[in-house]
Amino acid sequence: MSVHLPPPNPTELFPIAGVRIGVTEAGIRKAGRKDLSVVLLDDGASVAGVFTQNRFCAAPVQLCREHLALGEGIRAMLINTGNANAGTGEDGLIRALHTCQALADKLGVTKQQVLPFSTGVIMETLPIERIEAGLDAAIADAKADNWLRAAEAIMTTDTVPKAFGAQVMIDGVRVSITGISKGAGMIRPNMATMLGFMATDACVSRGLMKQLALELAEGSFNRVTVDGDTSTNDSFVVIATNQAAHAPITSLDSAAGQALKTAMLGVARQLAQAIVRDGEGATKFITIVVEGGKTSAECRQVAYAIAHSPLVKTAFFASDPNLGRILAAVGYAGIADLDQTGIDLYLNEVLVARKGGRNPDYREEDGQRVMQQAEITVRVSLGRGAAFDTVWTCDLSHDYVSINADYRS
């Protein structure tokens, strides 16, 4: 199930000048489902990506890093679901590169101008013959208004496709932003999400793209978690096709840079939160705000301890205000000099604990009322500084266990 996550509205998924997308059924793992996508970019696009920090990063992630570093100008992306091509050693690298070459040959570009992406089961051999057999159909399907079909074609355990768009005025010119993402389990992105792609027709200098991608990831995908399992394949790619008629943005601190970044961050947050709302088995969407810290890093550390606690997550699933579990998670989050007598805990507007103990005015029915809602904010004040941070997560339900006990069968 998913928490308040309607399917995307196709009219808000703006075509981006310079981007065409094609989708096909290549039968990579199962027959009869869209599982292969190509994203074709006009010459001149600025592209940057951020990728998983998992040391077991997948072969396609390794190639993406290499190809982006070469700077030849990315012209295509090749995305398959059904197989992660991770934990596949040297053979996995050879296979991923082979698919880049095959697509490059058909497009008349170099293999280093192709970025490969894979998602699905880990430690299984990538069936490159099926992928390569599907390329012609995917290319033939390519058009500008295919974002929704691509969002569908990258799904694994996702129950709904995830796609959002926005428009913003830059120097009097309307520019468009569209993004898609996938992911529901193995979600605790570290620099990126499972798979996320965003494109804009705005003009952004190439040197600025990496910073833009990092800042967008930090404010969105790097603040969500479903199960604390950082994937081997997390990839988040930002594309600026530079086709809008405004002067190129050369600083994110300029008025135009700020306007674009704010609009793009809005879309990135929607994409990231959509992953949590569609978290495997999720019945609750939980915002965890930790404030009053010495640093935002320690606020994040506490927020993630709460977000990853199976006991906290099952209490939310049960709508049971067993809120001492939140205090326990705060206590073991790893802040060595944390003073429990400085800590306040709110559930939405309800003050549950004050100065480390139960608030005398707290009534269980007030906690119960909040716990029954589908969207809940936990707010912890550490009482030791002015820093804060926010993390979004979901609960842990029977369906999470079912989905992950049955995923391959």
Add this chain to the structure above:
Amino acid sequence: MSVHLPPPNPTELFPIAGVRIGVTEAGIRKAGRKDLSVVLLDDGASVAGVFTQNRFCAAPVQLCREHLALGEGIRAMLINTGNANAGTGEDGLIRALHTCQALADKLGVTKQQVLPFSTGVIMETLPIERIEAGLDAAIADAKADNWLRAAEAIMTTDTVPKAFGAQVMIDGVRVSITGISKGAGMIRPNMATMLGFMATDACVSRGLMKQLALELAEGSFNRVTVDGDTSTNDSFVVIATNQAAHAPITSLDSAAGQALKTAMLGVARQLAQAIVRDGEGATKFITIVVEGGKTSAECRQVAYAIAHSPLVKTAFFASDPNLGRILAAVGYAGIADLDQTGIDLYLNEVLVARKGGRNPDYREEDGQRVMQQAEITVRVSLGRGAAFDTVWTCDLSHDYVSINADYRS
């Protein structure tokens, strides 16, 4: 349910000269169940404890630390289940101290000679009037062969009591060791387990007790995890009553010290592993050995990443050899310079992955055969050193979610 965990054998629970235990039904949370225990110690016992590192440590934990530090000689322990007296602020400290005073008055000792222990729900007010009303009955019940009843009286979500004993010859004298523990969820001890008590009649100098308790905890309770949630109330207490007729042990490195420590570690490991075997909803007992590391700390770090991964745990529950999830956990464990091409993965004797990729000779049916067993060893070789460490854990099942979604109801 529990994994291969029969109820304790009463004939192996040796009475310890100098220790008497009494149990009663005080109605602390629910009527009609044993929930209050007193452990009475003869004068002259050496006592040491290790306690949770959770910064939200419970009021009784704070008092245990203070009372042990005063060194007046511990004469009694007071243990209740049904209420953790954690997250209760200043009021919780006052209440815990009040119960110590009440027991001390009845025994003619000081309140600082009493150690209090609580386990149960967090952030609820300790009902001291019920505890104090039960003291006379508990004291009247005190006898030397009550270890099993005490193991029952400290249970919460445990399905079986946990108690083990051993005997060992020291300088030609037979000494006895008996221990009990409780815990099934909120288990990721950091210096101790939820509650563990061990006693021996061996003669151990007081100055040695802290070191002995630490070394026992490090080799047992500090290597188990059920759900990664470090409790607010973890306490592990080691008692030597000094009543056996051998010369006092003054060094753990002496022959007598080694013999005693080895025997006690055997009991401590059984107690710790019993907690995992009785882990909430557990259907599998999993030993995770990580070797070939630069330090044992990094081996532990990797072992815990595997042990805490919900995806790995649900795969074990499903008996599904979806073993790439283990590689993913190794990859995100936080070793920044880990080289995936050095890593081997074994499931029992089956070589699953070699040099970071799928072993060409690995057949899924071999992995499947191991996964179906109730006791499984995961062995990861990091290929970068000679250090190793071991962690014990269990799987994540529907029953874990049910138990923790329903715990308070």
